[in-house]
Amino acid sequence: MAFSIPIHFVGKPVRSLQTMLRMISQYAEEIPTVIPDGIYADSTAACVTALQKRHGLPMTGETDFHTWTVIAKEYRRAVLEIGPAESIHPILQPKEAIRAQEINQNLFMIHGMLLAIREYFPSMPLVQCNNLHDAASVAAVRWLQVRAGLPATGQLNRSTWKCLARLYRMVIGSGSRI
Structure with missing residues (x-):
């Protein structure tokens, strides 16, 4: 079964996609920034197209399963690259x-x-x-x-x-x- 988020779709999957794209855009200059508003408008499609181009995928502007997988992988990398360092708590329990x-x-x-x-x-x-x-x-x-x-x-x-x-x-x- 094919999975795709078409342009002009509205909802939480779109907001999740936009959140990932926004994080990616902070370390990949060729990916434009998008505001996570939950609406798959032209700005989201432009981000998806830029990411598809970056990864040699067909530049459709739509998020199919393969594009989603690439975005998710790139997002995980972006979180490591630009996210804050993990805090360390060697003594976790209050009385330890x-x-x-x-x-x-x-x-x-x-x-x-x-x-x-x-x-x-x-x-x-x-x-x-x-x-x-x-x-x-x-x-x-x-x-x-x-x-x-x-x-x-x-x-x-x-x-x-x-x-x-x-x-x-x-x-x-x-x-x-x-």
Whole structure:
């Protein structure tokens, strides 16, 4: 059975199509921008035609199954290219904590963040990048907790993670020193 969204069709499938095309147009300059209004008008057809041309498809301006599949694939790529980076939540549960001498794989990332921040705050205790919440790691976490106004337990909990992530974003940003 053939699948096609014809020109002048109205509805949610059209709005979904337009939303994908709009995202694609943000990183593929040859695809014009369309406003997702749910109406398959000339502006939507022009976007579809440009995308069909980009992928060597017949330039009909209509969205058949093959065109839809290509658009969906291109959309997934566009989301990765221009969408925001995924946030990371290594400590997810409200009462979960990494305590002194515990081994946790998230400590590799946390220690890396602490090391990067330490370049700007040399009074922070130096940590080794590993998966052990050792004495140096506990001391660095306490250093952060004191400055963030948190209880200085040395445990990595949800509140401490949020403060670390916020400080990292403020101090390190994109990581570029330009």
